[in-house]
Amino acid sequence: MKIFSKETRRNVIVFFVGPLFMVPAVLLGILIINFLKGDLSDLGGTVAFGLVASIIGLFWFAYPLTLVLGLPAIRFLCRLNYLNPFSLAMVSLLGALIVTVIVDDMSLWVFSIFGYCSIAVSSGCWYVYKKCEKL
16 A cells, blocks of 8 residues: 555655756856866866755755745646646746845846756756656
């Protein structure tokens, strides 16, 4: 006998695994920025900084926003039969816009960072949600 429904189990898996897609996205972004700046002397420190930044971002932003905005958006878009990566990315960019307004007064740099991370998280959540349909 199963205690939780299939939908509840899928949402729990999406909540815990989906935001983890932010870790490689942050590492890749930091490495690209350092490559464009021409500063390739301390790759170990860059990777360590990327890991620390992504872990802090996971617990301060990614998990809370996934719980408050991401999972309800997935359920709503699923009920409308409009769940696809593009619509979920648009909802995640709306969340990035809200966080940008709260954290900083609409700086384009801050919005691009939060937007990049939120699209990585929404892509991860969508991928995990689709893979969990077979449960």
